[in-house]
Amino acid sequence: MRHNHPLKNPGSSGKIVTSDEAVRLIRDGDTVATAGFVGIGFAENIAVALERRFLGETGDEGESTPGGHPRNLTLVYAAGQGDGKEKGLNHFGHAGLIARVIGGHWGLVPAISELAMKNQIEAWNLPQGVICHLYRDIAAGKAGTLTRVGLDTFVDPRHGGGRLNEVTTTDLVRVMEIDGEEHLFYKAFPINVGIIRATTADPDGNLTMEREALTLEAQAIAMAARNSGGIVIAQVERIADRGSLNARQVKIPGVMVDCVVVAERPEYHQQTFAAAYNPAYASEIRVPASSIPPMPLGVRKVAARRAAQELRANDVVNLGIGMPEAVASVAAEERIIDLLTLTAEPGVIGGVPAGGLDFGAATNAQAIIDQPAQFDFYDGGGLDIAVLGLAQVDREGNVNVSKFGSRVAGAGGFINISQNTGTVVFLGSFLAGRTAAEIRDGELHLADEGGAAKFVDAVEHRTFSGRQALANGQQVLYVTERCVFRLVAEGLELIEIAPGVDLERDILARMAFRPIIKGEPTPMDSRIFRDAPMDLRTDLLAIPLSDRLLLDADQKTFFVDFEGLQVRTEQDIEEIHRAVVDKLAPLGERVPAIVNYDQFSILPELVDPYVAMVQDLMDTHYTNVTRYTSNAFLRAQLGSAMRRGEVLPNLFESRQQAEAELTTTLTGPVRRIRG
Incomplete structure (x- = not known):
């Protein structure tokens, strides 16, 4: 049954309401889906209004509410939406406001992850791409999403089914066999409220996104909520006259939108959590490649350079967050950006991906597509190589980037990307914590170190399965500043060692297991450890x-x-x-x-x-x-x-x-x- 909008005015104002009026439409127990990637495309004003309604605070319109509602919401989101402090979905981080969360990435929402770790809410971590596809399948009236993504990881019901704490007992994932091949089935559920963001709206609710860095999953959420009989709340920064929007630029048609909120303050509608507005992120201008400064020579650059050596001309590439972001800087310095197509999972094709709280945006992009479509491309094998983070690795080549003791980071798009790319390079420092190192005379010199081992006997949370990768025929490398491993049938094989590094003292003594060593490991390319560019362009050509x-x-x-x-x-x-x-x-x-x-x-x-x-x-x-x-x-x-x-x-x-x-x-x- 379709909800009738209780605030809709058939007059000139159409669907335009205040943020406080909009959040009053959210009922106790509703399932709420939010769009966003870090701070891009996130409806910050709606989240602020929802929080103040629950807390009984007075809003900018001077309207006070009794507080305590809505209660017991189920929050669903695909990508991490927050700044790691108080913005984004951290506004939802109140016991009683939410009862359960199905999220793709948790590292940017400590207010919510703390509730999960204290067993105050039910909590699941599912792959980012799966949640994006679930929205589409919910919109299409399907029973759920069937995929091989997540097999033999912590999402597999045989390894926890994505559940993050003891109070979470409901199964959202099950194993299904089709023609003798295992798949995972992720169950669909109705979306009662969709919260999305755009740039411009008309009084009928038609939305365009010309100043947004990404289009994300906004359309899929709107369709899922609309076809579930729910409501769609859209935040915008400006209103256009009825009938004035170019139909080809309308991303979300008004028939899918119930109410429109104009952001009350500029800080509630920044392009990213780091930039009020960067015209390059909206493809309004192109930035000279020379404007990207080279990185100083250090551990981060050394590791990124070695990873960049795995790139080949015409590769379609995904770079993860953290140290993998540095590969884009190396590619720019080496003048090979034009020989590659760098991509990012929220929908960027081409250009140079941004980092930090701008992550997800890109300068000089060739195209911006919807996030669910990007994961179609990724899941189907569209990537040639992915460079992803490395937090914890075990003797079987399994990788953990999602959970460490009581700290939940979440998988994000990591599982989709790592399981469906022919060549995967896991990139990170050899030890956890700051590495005391000096690069001198073309060699890596290590001082006394107190960092914790990353290469452990068994990872505590399996975000990547070495066994599954071998079965898929993937080529897998593990790159650090001091050595390189590759995945073979017997486990991890040490294949390269940095000049100046002692095998026994600096590598083997700092691992919880002994890797496979066949003969003498090859020295890492000496160019990696020198200030001058490596001339990778010549290599690629x-x-x-x-x-x-x-x-x-x-x-x-x-x-x-x-x-x-x-x-x-x-x-x-x-x-x-x-x-x-x-x-x-x-x-x-x-x-x-x-x-x-x-x-x-x-x-x-x-x-x-x-x-x-x-x-x-x-x-x-x-x-x-x-x-x-x-x-x-x-x-x-x-x-x-x-x-x-x-x-x-x-x-x-x-x-x-x-x-x-x-x-x-x-x-x-x-x-x-x-x-």
Whole structure:
């Protein structure tokens, strides 16, 4: 049954009411859904009015109420909506005002999480994307949301079903098997009140969002409340004349809105909790990439740089909150933003995600889509790589970012993202607490440390399942400032160690379990520990070695394209050797080769090892080789080193000269190669 709006005036004012009038429509026991992401899109004025009504305080309109109502509300929200202090959903943090909470993220609402930890309310933590999709499924009249998101995590009913305390006993999630494959079913429920926010409304309740940083789940909440027979309260900053709004800009049609509240104060309708209004967040202007200052070299930047090395050109990327935010800064400094598409779960596609209390907004975004649609994209495998926070890891590769003793952080979108992305990089400091470290002469120097171990025998709350990731075939890395692990079938394998770090003292002694170590861990890239940019753009644009090697089977001639290749480590030399051997060994005979060295670069200290590798290839796989580069210095550098190594340089200035020299030993014409 549809509610009739008791305040609706068929005259000129339409659905426009005061905040105190609006919150009087909320009844005891109602289920209330709120939209927002941190402070973006959150109806702060409505939350303030609801709190003061419950407390019996006088509002800005001078109207006092007896207090104590509404009572025993069920609060539902997807993303964290608060500043970690008193704003946002913290206004709901009163015993008696709320009786139960179904939330996606709890870290920003301490007033509510304290009630949960004291067993004063029933409390669930469900994945952010699942709650967003629940709104749509409630609107569509479905029984609930069926998904694989949450399997083998704390949301799985076999591991707690998302319940956060002892007084919470009702099951909202159950396991269902379809065609032999397990899924989780999240039960739907009616939404009695939807509280949303927009920029502009007309008297009929049509809403536009031109100054908002995000559109979020506002439309889905409005539909869910409308089709549940409930009411929708919308906060805006201004009113337009009836019929003046562009229909294509109307995000929420008036038929879904019951009453409109114009924010009483500017601070009740900030764009974010940190910015009154930033035109770049509303895509009104674009900000020069140079305006993003580089981070100072420290533990945070070191870890973010290593994570950024996992990025590939054309990747679609999600960056989590906290240390993963630093990857965007590294990407800007390395001039690779244009080679990637950074995204954020509330609906940002492209641009540079903001951090802190602006998190969720972005500058220079390509598009802003609704949050439920973003999670459709994520859940279906749209991301190539995700860089997420690392708070606690165990020997099976499980990760906890959601609950630590009596402190509830919540999962947010972490479960959706981490379970459905092909490559996942968990990023964080190696120890909990401040790390005493100095980066000097390209090495990491650690002082006496008192931080708690993050790598524990078993996580206390499973937000990410290593077992599920292996079953899904995901590639998983755990990146810290001092070492890197990867997930393998046997558990966590230590694969890299920072220069200057002692394996036993600085890593193994600070872990609760011994990781798998196969041989000597590889040193982390030395560029990570130097002030100068790493030149990641060159790395991302580099042609894979396999694409640089061409064997002409008819002529039995080997063409090597090293144009633009950079050799910086002995590992690079080993990889070249391995790639050539893999290509030529199956032939069972030696072949002539021609090598393009245009724009090739190599560190001076690596020239001799490189020439030794070339000599080995000549002894085993080449009959003769010609080489060319237009760089006179490189010809002199390589030529001198080759002569020292008793290798015939055969280095020419042009491709034509090199081809002519090689042609004298071939029976047919030489195929031209790139360069």
